[in-house]
Amino acid sequence: xxxxxxxxxxxxxxxxxxxxxxxxxxxxxxxxxxxxxxxxxxxxxxxxxxxxxxxxxxxxxxxxxxxxxxxxxxxxxxxxxxxxxxxxxxxxxxxxxxxxxxxxxxxxxxxxxxxxxxxxxxxxxxxxxxxxxxxxxxxxxxxxxxxxxxxxxxxxxxxxxxxxxxxxxxxxxxxxxxxxxxxxxxxxxxxxxxxxxxxxxxxxxxxxxxxxxxxxxxxxxxxxxxxxxxxxxxxxxxxxxxxxxxxxxxxxxxxxxxxxxxxxxxxxxxxxxxxxxxxxxxxxxxxxxxxxxxxxxxxxxxxxxxxxxxxxxxxxxxxxxxxxxxxxxxxxxxxxxxxxxxxxxxxxxxxxxxxxxxxxxxxxxxxxxxxxxxxxxxxxxxxxxxxxxxxxxxxxxxxxxxxxxxxx
Amino acid sequence: xxxxxxxxxxxxxxxxxxxxxxxxxxxxxxxxxxxxxxxxxxxxxxxxxxxxxxxxxxxxxxxxxxxxxxxxxxxxxxxxxxxxxxxxxxxxxxxxxxxxxxxxxxxxxxxxxxxxxxxxxxxxxxxxxxxxxxxxxxxxxxxxxxxxxxxxxxxxxxxxxxxxxxxxxxxxxxxxxxxxxxxxxxxxxxxxxxxxxxxxxxxxxxxxxxxxxxxxxxxxxxxxxxxxxxxxxxxxxxxxxxxxxxxxxxxxxxxxxxxxxxxxxxxxxxxxxxxxxxxxxxxxxxxxxxxxxxxxxxxxxxxxxxxxxxxxxxxxxxxxxxxxxxxxxxxxxxxxxxxxxxxxxxxxxxxxxxxxxxxxxxxxxxxxxxxxxxxxxxxxxxxxxxxxxxxxxxxxxxxxxxxxxxxxxxxxxxxxxxxxxxxxxxxxxx
Numbered sequence: 103x104x105x106x107x108x109x110x111x112x113x114x115x116x117x118x119x120x121x122x123x124x125x126x127x128x129x130x131x132x133x134x135x136x137x138x139x140x141x142x143x144x145x146x147x148x149x150x151x152x153x154x155x156x157x158x159x160x161x162x163x164x165x166x167x168x169x170x171x172x173x174x175x176x177x178x179x180x181x182x183x184x185x186x187x188x189x190x191x192x193x194x195x196x197x198x199x200x201x202x203x204x205x206x207x208x209x210x211x212x213x214x215x216x217x218x219x220x221x222x223x224x225x226x227x228x229x230x231x232x233x234x235x236x237x238x239x240x241x242x243x244x245x246x247x248x249x250x251x252x253x254x255x256x257x258x259x260x261x262x263x264x265x266x267x268x269x270x271x272x273x274x275x276x277x278x279x280x281x282x283x284x285x286x287x288x289x290x291x292x293x294x295x296x297x298x299x300x301x302x303x304x305x306x307x308x309x310x311x312x313x314x315x316x317x318x319x320x321x322x323x324x325x326x327x328x329x330x331x332x333x334x335x336x337x338x339x340x341x342x343x344x345x346x347x348x349x350x351x352x353x354x355x356x357x358x359x360x361x362x363x364x365x366x367x368x369x370x371x372x373x374x375x376x377x378x379x380x381x382x383x384x385x386x387x388x389x390x391x392x393x394x395x396x397x398x399x400x401x402x403x404x405x406x407x408x409x410x411x412x413x414x415x416x417x418x419x420x421x422x423x424x425x426x427x428x429x430x431x432x433x434x435x436x437x438x439x440x441x442x443x444x445x446x447x448x449x450x451x452x453x454x455x456x457x458x459x460x461x462x463x464x465x466x467x468x469x470x471x472x473x474x475x476x477x478x479x480x481x482x483x484x485x486x487x488x489x490x491x492x493x494x495x496x497x498x499x500x501x502x503x504x505x506x507x508x509x510x
Numbered sequence: 511x512x513x514x515x516x517x518x519x520x521x522x523x524x525x526x527x528x529x530x531x532x533x534x535x536x537x538x539x540x541x542x543x544x545x546x547x548x549x550x551x552x553x554x555x556x557x558x559x560x561x562x563x564x565x566x567x568x569x570x571x572x573x574x575x576x577x578x579x580x581x582x583x584x585x586x587x588x589x590x591x592x593x594x595x596x597x598x599x600x601x602x603x604x605x606x607x608x609x610x611x612x613x614x615x616x617x618x619x620x621x622x623x624x625x626x627x628x629x630x631x632x633x634x635x636x637x638x639x640x641x642x643x644x645x646x647x648x649x650x651x652x653x654x655x656x657x658x659x660x661x662x663x664x665x666x667x668x669x670x671x672x673x674x675x676x677x678x679x680x681x682x683x684x685x686x687x688x689x690x691x692x693x694x695x696x697x698x699x700x701x702x703x704x705x706x707x708x709x710x711x712x713x714x715x716x717x718x719x720x721x722x723x724x725x726x727x728x729x730x731x732x733x734x735x736x737x738x739x740x741x742x743x744x745x746x747x748x749x750x751x752x753x754x755x756x757x758x759x760x761x762x763x764x765x766x767x768x769x770x771x772x773x774x775x776x777x778x779x780x781x782x783x784x785x786x787x788x789x790x791x792x793x794x795x796x797x798x799x800x801x802x803x804x805x806x807x808x809x810x811x812x813x814x815x816x817x818x819x820x821x822x823x824x825x826x827x828x829x830x831x832x833x834x835x836x837x838x839x840x841x842x843x844x845x846x847x848x849x850x851x852x853x854x855x856x857x858x859x860x861x862x863x864x865x866x867x868x869x870x871x872x873x874x875x876x877x878x879x880x881x882x883x884x885x886x887x888x889x890x891x892x893x894x895x896x897x898x899x900x901x902x903x904x905x906x907x908x909x910x911x912x913x914x915x916x917x918x919x920x921x922x923x924x925x926x927x928x929x930x931x932x933x934x935x936x937x938x939x940x
Binding site: 242 | 694698704706708710
């Protein structure tokens, strides 16, 4: 791994110091072309850049943000909102956790100066270097340390710099964090439940093999862990607070890094929690259900516009939000209404979340299904630098999947 | 629940990030690169060779006949405590024999004895404070015994009955105790070492006067988690004592196939950790070394590494026949020539604190007590069937509730296919 890690550092420095991240991630039509990427062909109709500023999935006004029925009444009634991008919302949530819980600690590689993605900016200054600190470069050490800290009753908020690098800690996550309470017979003082592992995930356009992975499928097979992937700033803040302060279960908190600067919305300034284990119906429809999470919900939103316009149907869009345990009831209810279903995720198809969703839908909605469950996913390849756009689910692929499913 | 004195109590020895620029001054005789600031320049091209330095010495207080070597340095333990330590070692060794045989008879599924290492466990445990937090591997029965784990508690775990703290979920020998601050044992080697570091950091944050102690074998020290843990403990200055039981074997692998350096102790220095090697068959040496290590960890808020040398007299476990890879006479030789229990007995006898008659009486009464606990535990029912599903999450998920219903349905339809009566509450225990 040394070579890979060194490249990782270069990549991170590039993102940070040259500020490539916001431009690379904004995907706006007016973006500057760079030596390594050409402007899209002008005759594209489907795979156009996502305009996050126009997405209905983000709250662009204070009123929209506070209209969210999942927010507690007092937050909706009295709080103000502030424009935040994804990493700022994560930072805001982390600050709220440290503020309220003196036992909470944040640690990982390079978190003290603010993190390579700026998620921990100013926290070390504000809460002290004993609560927000760098660790040596060792993922298994970070998670092992976090479990011990949590097992002594502290809230441990470790960061793994990229989800691609969680594998050295996989033993600690799967054999230790996930089993601690169980093997201790539920003993109150021996749990790893006060543990939230944050890790940036997903493709960014040029992350190649080791800065693009979506390993949630591996975690979905870990009994005892919860896996959360928020789609935007409001979700990130509310779900992170719930992960740290709600039920004491270890949570893998995956942050799609392409959204860190791209997804911007009005976020309530007061602390609030959103439910883990509940999907959210983002748009109602009656002919087709599209199930997705993370970055892909924006691709689905764009695809749905074309599907509805060109195929004359209405589509229901569901954000799973929690990958484990996922909300089977909401999905079941939707597919039993529409009779057709597509699952969209950027992780590879085999071993991906779509397998579980498709088999549960087949089992639970068999009599209502009018077409096979369609999966639009990453291919069963790695993520190679020059081919990312062919590999990722996009508007064309989702549109095509919908068309086939509707015409079945 | 958590007082605001946390930050106030925070140890001043906590490393603070240095932001001073590191520069190489002109004409300096040593290097000032950020990675190593005290290294002198040399024009002699010479590799540092591991053979160049003598092996780290092994501390001992008494010889194999239980005679104190340096009369000015006698064990500081009185009669009562010495006898408790002896009794605990003997109890473990008798329990080991009984449970080993009971596994052979198929009455428990698995067992691991700690023959030859009773002194390491009891000697170190005796040097700790009751509230020190312990993470162990699996061959530290003597630690639990010294802390007050009862024979019933041992047996309940081994028989996986309804009184087992782990609710019958773990293999035998995977003990735990909330009351005694013994974290649950897992089979995965070395994973507990970074846990102990994180827990030590928690104690440090709380301004606690306690430390964590982490036991592991020489084989486990080859795992990445050992490296990760020692490095994190040193850089975060955590009050933890790493206690390596170097017994010469990791299952069939002798230490000469495990590492090439001077044991495990030699690595401690590389991490910037105070390190010592001790004769693990000398209970007084183990006791003194642990006591001093604990003191360093508490007062200086930093980690310490102890490597206790011993010999694994027993098979690795009941699933292992060690004569497939080592000579029987090698083992017999160790049993006869040097044994922590015999050594302490000789010491006690020389002091006039113990006699052959007392020894025989103790052994026979312990045997009786152990067999009584054995039969109490063996008769007890297993935990209710619902405990299969509980504690995966704080609350069972919808999925788990559905799966419980699924099992219930199967048990209703095919009750004769399952051993329901051995579980508390039978079918209704779900």
